[in-house]
Amino acid sequence: MPLIGALLLHAVAERILRKYLIQRGATDVRIVGSLGNGAEETGVDITYRLGGRQRTSKLKADAYFGEDGSKIEDRELVFYRPKTDFYAFETVSSQPERVPGWMFSSDADELMYYRVAIGQTEQEVRTLLGESDEVFFSELRVERDQLRVLPMNETREWFQRVYEEYAPRPVAIGERSAWFRLIPQAELDRAVPGVTVIDAVFEAVRA
16 A cells, blocks of 8 residues: 555654664664554664764654645645644553553653655655655745654653643544644643754755
8 A cells, every 4th residue: 555644754864864873873774663553662763873972762753844835725635734833642542442652651762753845746755755766855945844852751741741731632643543632832832851853854854
């Protein structure tokens, strides 16, 4: 079954961030997880070594980063949604089993929260994902992106104290239905020290 929706965006983000990590000097960069369609949710998506340390990352790709009104209104551009200032954290991975989401279950060192607005249709993006790096990075139209790296343990400890204050939202991920909580970015960033923000990641990796 071809990748669609959140699964496709996740795969695109993995490819971009793998190259970004390598450019930063990371070695042994591996894509080890997958969102999948089953009840289980992997806790780690990327592993790498940097500065003599082995690191593990959970990746969340988020398309709510667009600012061009005409493209936001174009329903064919599924990865170009209006910019918001919220984090979306998974609390339930699958219904009706009520499997805990990755925000509770992941044992990754960090959460790579990657916001990206892509000005192409889902089919165009899926086709490019199957191409070589040369084609993928030269033809993918990323119009805006930003990577926020959050320390997972500190973020989860804070989230566990406050998440019930925010309404749950259902999200379709492949063939499963998960539940997320939308957390205001400013609130988390004030409460959790050590959030790193990197703008224009794609522009850097395609250069």
